[in-house]
Amino acid sequence: MRLFTLFVFPIITVGIFCILFPATAIGDITEVDDLKREINLPVPAKRFVSLAPNITELLFHIGAGGNIVGADEFSNYPDEAKRITRVNNHALVNYELILSLQPDLVFAWSSGNGYEIVQRLRKLGLTVFVVEVTKLSQIPKLLKKLGRLTDKTSESNRVAASFYKKLQSLIELHKNKKKVKTFYQIWDDPIMTLNGEHLISDVIKICGGVNIFATSTPLVPRVNIETIMKFDPEVILSSGAQERLVSWKKSWSRWKNITAVKSGHLYLIPPDLLQRPTNRTLDGADYMCKYLDQYRAFGS
Amino acid sequence: MASRDLSALLWLSLPLVVIVGMSTGAVKIPIDVIIQHCISVFFRSNDSDVSSGQIYTILFDIRLPRLCLAFLVGLVLAMSGAVMQGLFRNPLAAPSLIGVSSGASLGASLVIVFAGSWLQSNSILGLSVIAMGAFIGSFFVTLTVYSLSTSIFGTSVTTMLLAGIAVSALAGALNTWLSYFADNEMLRQISVWQMGNLSTANWPRVLIIGVVGAFVLLIFFRESQSLNALLLGESEARHLGVDVQYVKKKLIFLTTLGVGSAVAVAGMIGFVGLVIPHIVRSLIGPDYKGLLPVSGVAGGILLLIADILARVVFTPIEIPTGILTAVLGAPFFIMLLADQRKQI
Structure with missing residues (x-):
């Protein structure tokens, strides 16, 4: 009986859990992007491309900037971002260059880059996470998602919490x-x-x-x-x-x-x-x- | 329709359009208030209540300069278009064909990309440095086109049209190249500039286009007889005693001056110069003595109406004026074309 509770029961429970929620199996990451599309990664991304300066900035902010292998021409903050290989600007995207960089995740900005570019990248077999922010209150959630996708969970949680705190205090201070x-x-x-x-x-x-x-x-x-x-x-x-x-x-x-x-x-x-x-x-x-x-x- | 009738009709509708333009907008101003303000301005009464008021500012610092600018720009563009079509004996001739517009775009883009922001934020005589760049650009490109097509035998109209297309294409390519390498801010500036804009009208700008317009208009009128002769063909005009080469040189210079200044004060406004002369010609005939003044007034009124609608239709926001000149003018033009087809 004791043997059963100690070993068999937990194994069965985990087994049932895995059958019920296969996507959340260990090491598998699922996040919903800002256009409500589920993005699945078997392991956190190690090489990624950012197609917009604001995304580059956020990635650096959560400590994932070092893993950006390609960025757009206007990614100029922080200074390290200027050294990243340029893959697109306002008019053109160099698809071949992006493919040759072998990213396991591409971050795009829907209203800035345009949805056709996102579709084209997906057709080329790349995983694309689309970002669209119009309210400050969306940023902490986005920071956390970016953290989980890039294996910077603790740093991104910390950054998101401080952002949230500062935002709330601003709102509180000015609302009346x-x-x-x-x-x-x-x-x-x-x-x-x-x-x-x-x-x-x-x-x-x-x-x-x-x-x-x-x-x-x-x-x-x-x-x-x-x-x-x-x-x-x-x-x-x-x-x-x-x-x-x-x-x-x-x-x-x-x-x-x-x-x-x-x-x-x-x-x-x-x-x-x-x-x-x-x-x-x-x-x-x-x-x-x-x-x-x-x-x-x-x-x- | 006789030239006199159409002319009278247009001149009568002008004050009507101006009154509508003065009273409509974000702030509705009743006509009696306008009259009251006009009287106080006219008699120079030092009623400080009136001259410092919001209504006064809206009427005389915002709406009136804008209406004047729209009318004058439309007038200069339409008359220049009429002259170009006569000079080239080509219904498609418009100032843009000999490089005025592409030159202006290129000049403006060069200033936007290469001049420092200090230079851009300053203005000379109410005109930004960008506008000056546009003016110089249009002159430079037209001069190139002109000298390419002028030999000891005179200026060849055909060569000028072809050279105009070639040089415009080159200027257009340079312009695209500049905007491709421009940064975000510059890019926005280039595209906004190319949309054409009357909303920042001020009195110095009205003065510039007014002086240039009066000068150009006067000489155009004096040459209307030569333009009529040119309609018969160049050698026929020469036999009638017209100094063809001199007239050509003068008219090309003047249209460039007129259109270049119009572009400098109001940005790119298409359509007026091309289509207004055609509409007027099909109504009153090709005699330049009537065609020039009537085209001028019609162009001015079209741009006035277009600009009033541009600021009123989607109030509180504005739409680019160029959209409305085409929307108003094109259906009318198509109607005329359909009519002509029936007659033949």
């Missing part, structure tokens, strides 16, 4: 503050902005701001100055180096009827922090929240 009407400019001639679907709009929301063009379509709409005047933003933001600030402010100074211009609340957020959904987006969010707070301090 006065809402600030915000205009985020991404282009000056013609004036272009972004709608509520964009990650930057999510950051505005987290900081207690309201994107004045949140409900417009498309993702990056052209707008004109009189519409901006009508919505009357209290803060105007854009991304750029601080050297640009003077000339940028000067170009807005004509429109004195806009509250943000009248009260001088025009701010530039350092480039690259908000453009890519990565762990650095939180640093961009810090800037954004600080600037909205400056307006609130002025208003009170």
Whole structure:
């Protein structure tokens, strides 16, 4: 009897478990990518290709950057990423080069790379994990998935937890503050902005701001100055180096009827922090929240 | 339809379109408010309540310069198109055919890729350095095309068309090469620039295109008799006493000047220069004395309507104006073509 409980029972239990859940057998990894497709790997990936700069950044962040064997032309952060073999840019993908690198996993960015490229890579027999992030709250989960796929579970869990904690504290800090009407400019001639679907709009929301063009379509709409005047933003933001600030402010100074211009609340957020959904987006969010707070301090 | 009737019809509809353009937009402004503001501007009353108000800014700093710019750009493009078609005796002739547009694109892309961001963010006379690059590019490419096709025997129209195609293709290839090696930011800048844009109109830009437009228009009118003679053929025109080589040189220079400035202030706006002269010709006949002014006004009005719709249809956002010039003009043109077929 004792023999049975000690050896046979556990063996039977494990056996039944394995029959019921074959995919989760030891060493086998299954993750659902952002387009809801199941990705199976027999063992964690050891060689992978990243087709987008934000994915490269996230992989480095969880300590898996050293195993990237191919990356896109714009993967420039951190510095080590610049030395990786380039396999694609905005227009072309070098399929032959990707195959010759023999990756066991390819990371693609659906809206950036395009779904045809993902399909083509799958037809070529490669395993492709598709990433699509539009909300900051999706990042911790993505970090954990990336960790499991690349055998960096503990590091990615730690990074994900700290991201989650910082994000929650930002949300908590700003959720009861006065809402600030915000205009985020991404282009000056013609004036272009972004709608509520964009990650930057999510950051505005987290900081207690309201994107004045949140409900417009498309993702990056052209707008004109009189519409901006009508919505009357209290803060105007854009991304750029601080050297640009003077000339940028000067170009807005004509429109004195806009509250943000009248009260001088025009701010530039350092480039690259908000453009890519990565762990650095939180640093961009810090800037954004600080600037909205400056307006609130002025208003009170 | 007589030239006079069509001309009168267009001139009468112009103030109507302008009033609609002034009152519609993100902020609806009733006509009596517009009139009230116009009166206070006209009599220079120092009513500071009015001149510092939001309505005043929208009417006179945003909408009016934009309407003026749209009208003037449309006018210059349509008249230049009409002149080109006469000069080349070719219905497909448009400024783009002799390299003006591809030259402008190339010039703009060169500035975007090679000039520093400091240079780009500064402006001269309200025009960005990119616009200057476009203007210089269009001049340079047209000059190349012109000198390729000019010999001691004069300028050959056929050679000029062919040279235009070849040089445009080359400039286009260079442009593609530049955008392929451009980084993210530059790429976006190049593609946005090529869409054409009137939304950042300001008075200095209106002044530039106004002065250039007036100059070009005046000389075009003076040459309308020569253009009529040229319709018969070059040697016939020569026998009628037209200095063909001189007229050609002058008109090519002026269309390049006109279209180059239009592109510099408003980006690439297609269709107006090609199709408006055809529409007008089929309505009032080929006499350049009527064709030139009527094409000009019709082009101006088409671009005005297109631009008003561009900012109103999907408010609060805008769509590129070039889409609407084609959507408005093309069906009308197709209708005319179908009509002509019935007549034959």
